Amino acid sequence: MAGISYPLLLLSHSHPQLILVWIYRVTFHPLAKYPGPWLAKVSDFYGAYHNVMGRLHTETEVSHRRYGPIVRQGPNKLVFNSVTALHDIYYSKDGVQKSYGYVTMIPAPGAFNVFTAVDKDIHRFKRKVLNQGFSDQTIRAFEPTMLHHIDIFVRKLMRAPNYNDAADGWSPPYNMTACSRHLQYDVMGEFGFGQSFELQIKTDNHFLIDAVTATTRKAGAYVQYPKLQYLQLDKLLYRKGLWMREKYLQLMGRLVRERLSAEKDSQNDLFSFLVDAKDPETGKGFTESELWAESRFLLIAGADTSSTGLTAAFFYLTAYPECYAKLVSEIRTTFTSGSEIRTGPKLASCHYLRACIDEMMRMSPPISGTLWREVCPGGIDLDNNHIPQGYDIGVNPYAVHHNEELYPDSYTYKPERWIVSDDNPREAVERARFAFSPFSLGTRACAGRNMAYMELMDTLARTVWYTDFKRAEGPLGQISAGEEGAREGRHRVNEFQLEEHITCHHDGPYVQFRGRKGFGEELFKL
Numbered sequence: 451m452a453g454i455s456y457p458l459l460l461l462s463h464s465h466p467q468l469i470l471v472w473i474y475r476v477t478f479h480p481l482a483k484y485p486g487p488w489l490a491k492v493s494d495f496y497g498a499y500h501n502v503m504g505r506l507h508t509e510t511e512v513s514h515r516r517y518g519p520i521v522r523q524g525p526n527k528l529v530f531n532s533v534t535a536l537h538d539i540y541y542s543k544d545g546v547q548k549s550y551g552y553v554t555m556i557p558a559p560g561a562f563n564v565f566t567a568v569d570k571d572i573h574r575f576k577r578k579v580l581n582q583g584f585s586d587q588t589i590r591a592f593e594p595t596m597l598h599h600i601d602i603f604v605r606k607l608m609r610a611p612n613y614n615d616a617a618d619g620w621s622p623p624y625n626m627t628a629c630s631r632h633l634q635y636d637v638m639g640e641f642g643f644g645q646s647f648e649l650q651i652k653t654d655n656h657f658l659i660d661a662v663t664a665t666t667r668k669a670g671a672y673v674q675y676p677k678l679q680y681l682q683l684d685k686l687l688y689r690k691g692l693w694m695r696e697k698y699l700q701l702m703g704r705l706v707r708e709r710l711s712a713e714k715d716s717q718n719d720l721f722s723f724l725v726d727a728k729d730p731e732t733g734k735g736f737t738e739s740e741l742w743a744e745s746r747f748l749l750i751a752g753a754d755t756s757s758t759g760l761t762a763a764f765f766y767l768t769a770y771p772e773c774y775a776k777l778v779s780e781i782r783t784t785f786t787s788g789s790e791i792r793t794g795p796k797l798a799s800c801h802y803l804r805a806c807i808d809e810m811m812r813m814s815p816p817i818s819g820t821l822w823r824e825v826c827p828g829g830i831d832l833d834n835n836h837i838p839q840g841y842d843i844g845v846n847p848y849a850v851h852h853n854e855e856l857y858p859d860s861y862t863y864k865p866e867r868w869i870v871s872d873d874n875p876r877e878a879v880e881r882a883r884f885a886f887s888p889f890s891l892g893t894r895a896c897a898g899r900n901m902a903y904m905e906l907m908d909t910l911a912r913t914v915w916y917t918d919f920k921r922a923e924g925p926l927g928q929i930s931a932g933e934e935g936a937r938e939g940r941h942r943v944n945e946f947q948l949e950e951h952i953t954c955h956h957d958g959p960y961v962q963f964r965g966r967k968g969f970g971e972e973l974f975k976l
């Protein structure tokens with residue numbers, strides 16, 4: 451903190467009126483009675499700084515332990531850590547709307563997408579149209595395409611059907627961040643535009659990942675401190691990112707143009723669906739620029755999040771061998787072949803697999819930042835506090851998922867907490883479910899939730915069917931793990947380390963694979 455107090459000291463000397471504003475903020479301001487870090491009380495710079503450092507989520511959790519269930523995290527911001535606040539905020543119909551921070555993400559005035567639309571009528575229309583593309587029927591029709599890419603993923607990890615015959619059979623260590631990102635971007639390319647970006651098989655479009663990373667880094671800071679956008683810091687901080695962003699926009703622009711000029715119904719992708727989709731009540735559809743805005747958003751929303759989830763699953767399964775063994779037993783006794791693994795009663799019966807996924811998203815939510823909501827006229831009552839109009843409020847998913855009252859022993863990966871058993875009564879599972887919010891809740895909750903579960907279930911089950919895997923040994927195997935003695939929140943060796951910038955950035959874990967003897971031929975013949 452000392453590092454950031456010097457610039458503030460300088461600023462206060464050159465702008466003495468700032469001192470008066472800060473004194474007001476810590477004394478007479480309507481939120482002055484709430485505890486929190488001193489810098490957060492006087493400036494949104496606190497949120498932006500920790501977001502740039504990728505640790506606002508861990509700082510929020512630490513703050514709750516230090517200051518209690520309500521923390522002031524900006525001059526006009528309160529973050530809550532209770533299940534009642536979670537439900538009261540995100541299920542509220544008229545009490546809140548998305549905060550102004552979301553507006554900083556729009557590329558031009560008025561160019562909202564379903565995620566950035568603050569106005570509830572604009573959002574309702576976009577969501578209604580989009581929901582048609584996320585129906586169970588559409589997603590199920592897409593599953594064979596997804597499975598094609600998942601099979602490429604597993605084949606790459608196995609290398610050859612009988613590689614296990616060689617030496618000890620283990621592959622070199624693979625960086626699961628890269629492998630998962632490549633898979634999920636290819637899947638989202640197909641889902642959105644009917645074309646894979648081919649990141650799994652070629653390097654040409656690998657810049658996409660860095661371009662999206664640069665975009666979300668910048669957006670993460672601006673959401674916390676909207677005034678930063680006027681300083682044009684991206685030109686200074688993300689120069690390489692700007693160049694890649696340009697390439698990214700060109701690629702996406704080309705895909706949109708190609709899809710618009712292709713024969714109608716030539717593809718079974720979300721784009722062809724959205725081109726024709728109409729609001730059932732008004733008959734209104736998306737304009738070309740709206741289609742463009744939605745496509746760009748959906749790539750990030752779908753690919754970055756699911757790939758973080760998949761990577762985290764590999765981290766936890768290789769950190770907890772007993773959980774890995776249980777999952778292996780479930781998958782290998784439920785199915786009779788790898789190609790049988792797809793949505794259906796057998797996959798739905800894999801309760802341990804689903805529990806491993808939910809526990810991963812509890813431990814390391816792929817969207818770990820607080821989803822700020824602005825209080826609407828009339829204010830809102832939360833945990834016996836009346837919060838007036840205009841203030842930003844939220845519950846941090848990472849912090850609430852590590853609230854010890856809701857999730858005892860919260861930093862231990864325990865898929866069993868999601869399964870009713872003699873040691874874990876139904877009420878305990880229901881209590882855990884009630885506060886579980888990786889996809890958020892209410893009208894602004896994730897539209898792609900079912901698709902995300904399908905991707906994660908199919909990918910993990912097929913990987914476990916065809917391969918054995920383990921964490922790389924030595925220092926390589928520690929990449930992405932917390933470090934003893936590191937800053938509070940970064941010190942747990944069995945916790946996957948996320949850098950939160952709206953979506954999450956990460957590196958590793960490095961994992962080695964070995965094909966199961968006699969099972970790979972089927973996969974390599976496909």
Ligand code: HEM
Nearest residue numbers: 564565751752755756759816817821889890896897898902
């Ligand atoms: C594990 C994977 C995923 C997680 C954890 C996740 C999480 C979330 C969260 C927390 C939100 C709310 C954001 C906010 O309030 O600001 C959201 C919104 C959204 N997500 Fe996801 N998501 C995932 C995968 C996907 C996928 C695969 C898609 C699409 C293919 C998708 C599409 C969307 C859309 C369209 C919204 C905006 C909803 C609205 O405002 O109406 N997500 N997601």
